[in-house]
Amino acid sequence: MEKRITIKIDRIVEETNDIKTFTFKHTLGAKPGQFIMLTDFEGGEKPFSISNCTKEEFSVTVKRIGEFTTRLFQKCEGDYVSIRGAYGSSFFVSKNKVLLVGGGYAVPTFYFFAKVLLEAGADVTLINGARTKIEHVFADRFIELDIKVLNVTDDGSFGEKGTAVDIAQKIISKDKFDFLYASGPELMMKALQNVIKDIDYEFLFERYMKCAIGICGNCTMDPIGLRLCVEGPVLPKKKVELLTEFGKYHRDASGKRHEF
Amino acid sequence: MEKRITIKIDRIVEETNDIKTFTFKHTLGAKPGQFIMLTDFEGGEKPFSISNCTKEEFSVTVKRIGEFTTRLFQKCEGDYVSIRGAYGSSFFVSKNKVLLVGGGYAVPTFYFFAKVLLEAGADVTLINGARTKIEHVFADRFIELDIKVLNVTDDGSFGEKGTAVDIAQKIISKDKFDFLYASGPELMMKALQNVIKDIDYEFLFERYMKCAIGICGNCTMDPIGLRLCVEGPVLPKKKVELLTEFGKYHRDASGKRHEF
Amino acid sequence: MQKSLKTEFLGRPITSPLVLSAGVMGMAFSGFNISIENGAGIVTSKSLTLEPRMGHKGPVVAEFEGGLLNCMGLCNPGIVDGLTEIDQFKKCSDIPIIASVFATNTIDFLKLTSHVNKSKADFLELNLSCPNVFDEFGIPLAASLEEVHNIVKAVKQISKFPVIAKLSPNVYDIVSIAKAAESAGADALCMINTVGPGMLIDTKMVKPVLFNKFGGLSGSCIKPIALKLIYQTYSAVNIPIIGMGGVTYGEDAIEMLMAGAAVIGVGTAVHYRGIEVFNKINEEIFEFMEENGYKDLNNIPRLEKL
Amino acid sequence: MQKSLKTEFLGRPITSPLVLSAGVMGMAFSGFNISIENGAGIVTSKSLTLEPRMGHKGPVVAEFEGGLLNCMGLCNPGIVDGLTEIDQFKKCSDIPIIASVFATNTIDFLKLTSHVNKSKADFLELNLSCPNVFDEFGIPLAASLEEVHNIVKAVKQISKFPVIAKLSPNVYDIVSIAKAAESAGADALCMINTVGPGMLIDTKMVKPVLFNKFGGLSGSCIKPIALKLIYQTYSAVNIPIIGMGGVTYGEDAIEMLMAGAAVIGVGTAVHYRGIEVFNKINEEIFEFMEENGYKDLNNIPRLEKL
Numbered sequence A, B: 001m002e003k004r005i006t007i008k009i010d011r012i013v014e015e016t017n018d019i020k021t022f023t024f025k026h027t028l029g030a031k032p033g034q035f036i037m038l039t040d041f042e043g044g045e046k047p048f049s050i051s052n053c054t055k056e057e058f059s060v061t062v063k064r065i066g067e068f069t070t071r072l073f074q075k076c077e078g079d080y081v082s083i084r085g086a087y088g089s090s091f092f093v094s095k096n097k098v099l100l101v102g103g104g105y106a107v108p109t110f111y112f113f114a115k116v117l118l119e120a121g122a123d124v125t126l127i128n129g130a131r132t133k134i135e136h137v138f139a140d141r142f143i144e145l146d147i148k149v150l151n152v153t154d155d156g157s158f159g160e161k162g163t164a165v166d167i168a169q170k171i172i173s174k175d176k177f178d179f180l181y182a183s184g185p186e187l188m189m190k191a192l193q194n195v196i197k198d199i200d201y202e203f204l205f206e207r208y209m210k211c212a213i214g215i216c217g218n219c220t221m222d223p224i225g226l227r228l229c230v231e232g233p234v235l236p237k238k239k240v241e242l243l244t245e246f247g248k249y250h251r252d253a254s255g256k257r258h259e260f
Numbered sequence C, D: 001m002q003k004s005l006k007t008e009f010l011g012r013p014i015t016s017p018l019v020l021s022a023g024v025m026g027m028a029f030s031g032f033n034i035s036i037e038n039g040a041g042i043v044t045s046k047s048l049t050l051e052p053r054m055g056h057k058g059p060v061v062a063e064f065e066g067g068l069l070n071c072m073g074l075c076n077p078g079i080v081d082g083l084t085e086i087d088q089f090k091k092c093s094d095i096p097i098i099a100s101v102f103a104t105n106t107i108d109f110l111k112l113t114s115h116v117n118k119s120k121a122d123f124l125e126l127n128l129s130c131p132n133v134f135d136e137f138g139i140p141l142a143a144s145l146e147e148v149h150n151i152v153k154a155v156k157q158i159s160k161f162p163v164i165a166k167l168s169p170n171v172y173d174i175v176s177i178a179k180a181a182e183s184a185g186a187d188a189l190c191m192i193n194t195v196g197p198g199m200l201i202d203t204k205m206v207k208p209v210l211f212n213k214f215g216g217l218s219g220s221c222i223k224p225i226a227l228k229l230i231y232q233t234y235s236a237v238n239i240p241i242i243g244m245g246g247v248t249y250g251e252d253a254i255e256m257l258m259a260g261a262a263v264i265g266v267g268t269a270v271h272y273r274g275i276e277v278f279n280k281i282n283e284e285i286f287e288f289m290e291e292n293g294y295k296d297l298n299n300i301p302r303l304e305k306l
């Protein structure tokens, strides 16, 4: 287990009504795709992908969903929280022409990843999807980077109208990509899988995590027993194709299965 | 604590009627003056100085005294014993003209040390003392080395007649030495101390040891609380001069004081 | 591995003496799959309860020098869903699986046993290490001779499968408890469960690290405690013992055998050395046997009994 | 150190909250000397018994991941010689010293107390962690409410010095024991003694590593157990606690304080970090206070009581 560190929130940026980015002055040394476990010791410790990571600081971008994230949203700059990590697998860093397909609060981790891809010399296209304009994140952040960005909303209120998958299908049919990465709702990734049969890819998954160190088994994915906190959260095509639960069900805190 | 290692006795050499050298094929990486703790798990774990140490093997030279050493003397080549160490301080390795004064079973550690001194370019003279011929050890071993050896026995049955201290006093008065080392009975070292006031020296002490890792306090020397197993067994002049118990008393397994 | 560490446990042939311990890798059939693929000879399910349990809020694990604290809180999907996972595992594998169940009284243990009877499990393990307070002195279930005896006896009367009693180390006299289980008909013992519990504090926020404040100790540092209790128990009973607690390397497994364990549980080491830990330890046991001239597992000597 | 970690214990000013734990560095006055020279604020003698004890045959210590086993066997030169060492220490130092004594019954504890009364010691510590069996359930002395109450009460009636009760962690309900000591008049508690005991096995020779087979666990890995027990006890009693068990770094000492300890014992860390460990931890505590804005030791907050 990476040593726990208790640290002040350095900066908080409100991205949307219910998405905030929390930045910490700490050398995390994470790789893109990895996550941290974050707690305030008030009940709950939750996984969040790293949305930015430099030598001096790192960030997570969080959507307010339930009890824990609501309490997190009440914290101020200077408040302490406690983190451990970074944990898990990271994205393969391609040097070629790649397509990133992201949806919702899972897009910001591509900000960190895009920077690493650019350093490696990759040619990066990003589809940044959300349901509607006010839920769309990081558009301004991605503009700073030397990548091609396609913003898209289900209702067309920002960027193109449609789903990220629609757009992905469209541009894949026109242009050749060497590698595809997806991070977003599982059903989005499932739909995407059907339209990109011949491209190599990696998907970032989410499952209910408790220990994050590969011991409690809460995050194993059927049928091969991949522990998403250790062998994931980024899984390569080879492994994704074996998953029988992908897009079908996931397990809650008790281990009970729930259909998507 | 150095990791315990359980190891076969490779060779046993009978030095005298009640002194044997046990050799083990193991890279101990000890320094001259250091000791190991040795046990057979049958009751008792005892400190022994290292009498030889090469890249491939090391030896201890043991005098049969009581229960433990008597049992050790019944072991055969190929039998297992268990050791931990090497522990403790080691001799300062001089490059100049040095005198080694040893008595009894405490002499063999000078075999290991003399080899290291020679490598460092020192000019080595050894006084190898014993009570009588049949208790005199390692005379043949020291001949192989490029050092000056003065054998001496209390009764003159081997080498010169007298005590090691007598001889030391004699040659110190004739010749100038840069450094003196002693290893032998405490009263020998005490007597020696009185005749070598102006030479810098190191003495190898023995006290009852139990843990050998500096925690049980059984081997502390008054009044400064040197733990002989950690700060000793080799002590420099500066520290020896502070010892109020030197040559006066030592403590048994209960910590009770006993006069010499 | 073409090398063989074949042995048997309660009459069942097994390919390795290593047992995936209860609660480690959870209760999903796929967690069992990956464990046997990596060399486990027996797997154990998470302890199942009558109703689903979400477990404690996080943090639920905390690491310290030599060990791990956990307060998972017996999270599990309940006996019905849990047994479904076991059955699904058994569809594709004939590696033995232990169904671990947990309750706080005889009636519930009997209900759980009836459920397990209908499953494809191979063994039934009673997690008796209930931390619940049975009297004002805070004595755990597994510390009451009568409770242990009564529960095991009742369960034995109806269980279709051999019954294993899992004991807590946090008792004064584990030998009497073990004997109570044996005389009640237990077919085997499993020991030890986690030690303590213990606590760690975050000094910046002045809060216990675990939200539940306290959690049981597992991992390397509990090995000496496990070895001592297993050795004492082995000296006094005639039923086989699944020995566990801190086993991380082949050497640890050998120590367990020498202390009297029949087979060896591996838990926290899955964190230390990855899920490959079973194959790694198998390999190390084999090397030890080669180096020391033991032809098969049964040749490895035990300590003289106390 | 010009930096100051001054505080007080039972009304006595001390220069550091760090206590040399009983049995570590033995009973020689010079062992106390070197400890205070290296920054200890209080020292404790080896537990002294009426008669000298040679202790167990070696090996008496064995190391494992995160901790140490020891079975010294209460070796000491007896109360008379032991107190001579204490008096010799006090001739040159006004650092408080705790005379630790050990017996298995009230009468012997009273005899030891009479001896200590005549010495220059500052405090009397009763090592109640007797591993001897007081009934068929193997309950140690420190686990019997009545024994603890009776011994402390009897000793208090005659002791010239404040009385500290040293408790064993190997009990079901340390809080009740602590309360029994408090209600009998104990001025302070010292906790915890070693955990377990445990065992290690030499796999080549198939022998327990310790000649006594079993030895108590100390060192880093027992810290979580110590913190939990100290916190529970702190929540329930009003007398100060000497908190110990695995304290190795300044952070550990701070955790002890936050769990409710008044001062902090250091034992096995003398092996891990050398005799300089007291100064090192003092320094680290000071740094922690600076970083977190605590002006003095008393400002360091405690966990909310249970």
Ligand SMILES: Cc1cc2nc3c(=O)[nH]c(=O)nc-3n(C[C@H](O)[C@H](O)[C@H](O)COP(=O)(O)OP(=O)(O)OC[C@H]3O[C@@H](n4cnc5c(N)ncnc54)[C@H](O)[C@@H]3O)c2cc1C
Pocket (backbone or CB within 6 Å): A035, A044, A045, A046, A047, A048, A049, A050, A060, A061, A062, A063, A064, A065, A066, A067, A068, A069, A070, A105, A106, A205, A206, A207, A208, A209, A210, A233
């Ligand atoms: C690898 C990974 C990376 C993630 N990265 C991000 C991120 O960058 N930004 C972000 O906003 N969210 C991220 N999440 C999801 C985030 O962990 C949950 O939104 C958060 O835990 C919700 O907690 P809550 O108490 O507010 O909601 P709750 O009311 O407790 O739960 C709401 C939903 O959140 C999910 N959830 C709750 N607890 C967990 C848990 N322990 N592990 C996984 N999922 C949980 C479940 O789907 C649950 O139904 C990530 C999850 C994983 C597994």
Ligand SMILES: Cc1cc2nc3c(=O)[nH]c(=O)nc-3n(C[C@H](O)[C@H](O)[C@H](O)COP(=O)(O)OP(=O)(O)OC[C@H]3O[C@@H](n4cnc5c(N)ncnc54)[C@H](O)[C@@H]3O)c2cc1C
Pocket (backbone or CB within 6 Å): B035, B044, B045, B046, B047, B048, B049, B050, B060, B061, B062, B063, B064, B065, B066, B067, B068, B069, B070, B105, B106, B205, B206, B207, B208, B209, B210, B233
């Ligand atoms: C640093 C050091 C290096 C030593 N090197 C050697 C050596 O190279 N060769 C050698 O023959 N002997 C050496 N000794 C002495 C050796 O340890 C004892 O001779 C041995 O322990 C005797 O054990 P026993 O059971 O046979 O005798 P016992 O009957 O138990 O004791 C006889 C005497 O041996 C000494 N002794 C016993 N136990 C211990 C102990 N645990 N620690 C220290 N002294 C003890 C005491 O003086 C005791 O009076 C050394 C001792 C020390 C401290």
Ligand SMILES: Cc1cc2nc3c(=O)[nH]c(=O)nc-3n(C[C@H](O)[C@H](O)[C@H](O)COP(=O)(O)O)c2cc1C
Pocket (backbone or CB within 6 Å): A215, A216, C021, C022, C023, C024, C046, C047, C068, C070, C072, C074, C100, C127, C166, C192, C193, C194, C217, C218, C219, C220, C222, C244, C245, C246, C247, C265, C266, C267, C268, C269
């Ligand atoms: C995360 C975790 C969950 C556990 N869950 C259970 C459980 O449900 N039932 C049980 O009997 N033991 C449970 N245990 C205890 C283990 O089965 C095992 O007895 C203990 O961890 C000691 O072994 P180890 O040191 O190899 O981990 C759990 C241990 C851990 C670390």
Ligand SMILES: Cc1cc2nc3c(=O)[nH]c(=O)nc-3n(C[C@H](O)[C@H](O)[C@H](O)COP(=O)(O)O)c2cc1C
Pocket (backbone or CB within 6 Å): B215, B216, D021, D022, D023, D024, D046, D047, D068, D070, D072, D074, D100, D127, D166, D192, D193, D194, D217, D218, D219, D220, D222, D244, D245, D246, D247, D265, D266, D267, D268, D269
């Ligand atoms: C070598 C050794 C000897 C000990 N002797 C005693 C003793 O005589 N009396 C006592 O009350 N505790 C004794 N203890 C226990 C310590 O005082 C302390 O309670 C325990 O070691 C936990 O603290 P630590 O982890 O800092 O060592 C001894 C511990 C060790 C390691």
Ligand code: FES
Pocket (backbone or CB within 6 Å): A208, A209, A210, A211, A212, A213, A214, A215, A216, A217, A218, A219, A220, A227, A228, A229, A230
């Ligand atoms: S969260 Fe526990 S194994 Fe992944």
Ligand code: FES
Pocket (backbone or CB within 6 Å): B208, B209, B210, B211, B212, B213, B214, B215, B216, B217, B218, B219, B220, B227, B228, B229, B230
């Ligand atoms: S032998 Fe224990 S301190 Fe030296």
